[in-house]
Amino acid sequence: MIESPLLEKMTGYIGGRWTDNAQGHTFDVYNPATGKVIAQAASMTEDEVKAAVAAGKSALRLTSPYSIETRRKWLEDIRDALKANKEEVGRILCMEHGKPLHEAQGEVDYAAGFFDYCSKHIQALDAHTIPEKPKDCTWTVHYRPIGVAGLITPWNFPIGMIAKKLSAALAAGCPSVIKPASETPLTMIALFSLMDKHTDLPDGMVNLVMGKASVIGKVLCESPDVPMLSFTGSTEVGRKLILDTAEQVKKLALELGGNAPFIVFDDADLDAAADNLIANKFRGGGQTCVCANRIFVHEKVADAFGEKLAERVNKMTVGDGINGDVDLGPLINQAGYDKVKRHVEDALEKGASLVAGKKPEELGDDLFFPPTVVTGVNRDMCCYREETFGPLVPMALFRTEEEVIDAGNDTEFGLASYVFTGDAERAQRVAAGLRFGHCGWNTGTGPTPEAPFGGMKASGIGREGGLEGLFEFVEAQTVPRGF
Ligand code: ADP
Numbered sequence: 001m002i003e004s005p006l007l008e009k010m011t012g013y014i015g016g017r018w019t020d021n022a023q024g025h026t027f028d029v030y031n032p033a034t035g036k037v038i039a040q041a042a043s044m045t046e047d048e049v050k051a052a053v054a055a056g057k058s059a060l061r062l063t064s065p066y067s068i069e070t071r072r073k074w075l076e077d078i079r080d081a082l083k084a085n086k087e088e089v090g091r092i093l094c095m096e097h098g099k100p101l102h103e104a105q106g107e108v109d110y111a112a113g114f115f116d117y118c119s120k121h122i123q124a125l126d127a128h129t130i131p132e133k134p135k136d137c138t139w140t141v142h143y144r145p146i147g148v149a150g151l152i153t154p155w156n157f158p159i160g161m162i163a164k165k166l167s168a169a170l171a172a173g174c175p176s177v178i179k180p181a182s183e184t185p186l187t188m189i190a191l192f193s194l195m196d197k198h199t200d201l202p203d204g205m206v207n208l209v210m211g212k213a214s215v216i217g218k219v220l221c222e223s224p225d226v227p228m229l230s231f232t233g234s235t236e237v238g239r240k241l242i243l244d245t246a247e248q249v250k251k252l253a254l255e256l257g258g259n260a261p262f263i264v265f266d267d268a269d270l271d272a273a274a275d276n277l278i279a280n281k282f283r284g285g286g287q288t289c290v291c292a293n294r295i296f297v298h299e300k301v302a303d304a305f306g307e308k309l310a311e312r313v314n315k316m317t318v319g320d321g322i323n324g325d326v327d328l329g330p331l332i333n334q335a336g337y338d339k340v341k342r343h344v345e346d347a348l349e350k351g352a353s354l355v356a357g358k359k360p361e362e363l364g365d366d367l368f369f370p371p372t373v374v375t376g377v378n379r380d381m382c383c384y385r386e387e388t389f390g391p392l393v394p395m396a397l398f399r400t401e402e403e404v405i406d407a408g409n410d411t412e413f414g415l416a417s418y419v420f421t422g423d424a425e426r427a428q429r430v431a432a433g434l435r436f437g438h439c440g441w442n443t444g445t446g447p448t449p450e451a452p453f454g455g456m457k458a459s460g461i462g463r464e465g466g467l468e469g470l471f472e473f474v475e476a477q478t479v480p481r482g483f
Helices: 046-059 068-084 086-097 101-125 160-172 186-198 213-222 235-245 270-281 299-314 334-349 401-408 424-433 466-470
Strands: 012-014 017-019 026-031 036-042 138-145 149-152 176-179 206-208 228-232 251-255 260-264 292-298 353-356 372-375 392-398 416-420 438-441 474-481
Touching: 012 046, 026 086, 036 086, 036 186, 046 176, 046 206, 046 213, 068 086, 068 101, 068 160, 068 186, 086 101, 086 186, 101 160, 101 466, 149 160, 149 213, 160 176, 160 228, 160 466, 176 213, 186 206, 213 235, 228 235, 235 251, 260 270, 260 401, 270 292, 270 299, 270 416, 292 299, 292 401, 299 353, 299 372, 299 392, 334 353, 334 372, 334 392, 392 401, 401 424, 416 424, 424 438
Parallel strands: 149 176, 149 228, 176 206, 228 251, 260 292, 260 416, 292 392, 372 392, 416 438
Antiparallel strands: 012 017, 012 206, 026 036, 138 474, 353 372
């Protein structure tokens, strides 16, 4: 069992108090590297989730709002607590997620960055009076907190994803009811433990509910006291949330699935493209929504690029992230592992060739999937159409710019995309043509706290990070004054 000063409780947190399930119901948390249960966390009932919503409602202040200074201090205190406890939070994260320790600790810094950014830009949420005087009135625009927000996060960035949402919610003065993924609740408990000890957030401002998604989701969708949900996860669940909140017309911020194209033109710096692809693709074991999912390489440089990739992939180390400097940890669970295996099998059966990695029949029976490269991929293959969410690099060839823009857009998703070319005008054309919220030019980098990030098409609604993200949890209210 995991031991940590940040995990003294394994329960929810409601109205400023650690709160157990009344019947003592729990769920198991596993370390994917060992397959062992490392904790049992409280599973909340419908009544407990309703109590969390009620606690949030009691912390909402409309007529005497929390001042900008108060909100800034909350954000700074969380930032500082995360930075001071980066190693321990990262260790917990590594043990429940499996990503290498250095990545897990890097994610804590990334998370602190969102609280930092919001604290430095919170002034943008102050009211302002517009310079014109239409209709003989003085018009003031206020940014009101939308209300209690439901924040639902996935397992792939256990601290990064909540940081994006919670920083903006607190900046706006919104209380929240937070539901982490059941695979990774411990990092969230650690965050609540830090907030409990190191901030003076009012009781009910942050509430933690864990357990069955159907129970928690139902209360959050149905409660009239929760006017907004911010969700990161699958498009399937995102669609369900849209349907389940339609009756009440709730505000939704959704960051959903991706199917990122990574395009390498024949004038690209191939070494830089290969290095960036490795860093992008294998982050979090390939289990991020911004991981390159379809690699389009110009036919003239395909062989050379394939060799560079294989050379790098063959040097990668796979193992338990907690034991020093491995490049790749285990996949999160058996279902995740089986999906990657199915994608490799399907590609090979339909004519792709293995450039690096193991044949499916040579794979072991743990959750460590070797980094794998296949070439000769086409749109009939599962790895082209679906998000693999694992360490598979599927390469397809292209000839022209028009053809590859069409191929990149040949998906319902529109989250991240990447283009490598030495031609600046071409890069501008391709970025504009790709219907993706993020388009890296000669970089495989993903989001950052300072810039807005989010999806087009079925990849979601809204933006996190940057000034756009800061405004997600407020509603503009205009107050024209007549005399
Ligand atoms: P993933 O495939 O990454 O696990 P999911 O969309 O299944 O993505 O889950 C993302 C988050 O949404 C998790 O916290 C999960 O428990 C939660 N979730 C799943 N189904 C629902 C639902 N019906 N209502 C609310 N939250 C849900």
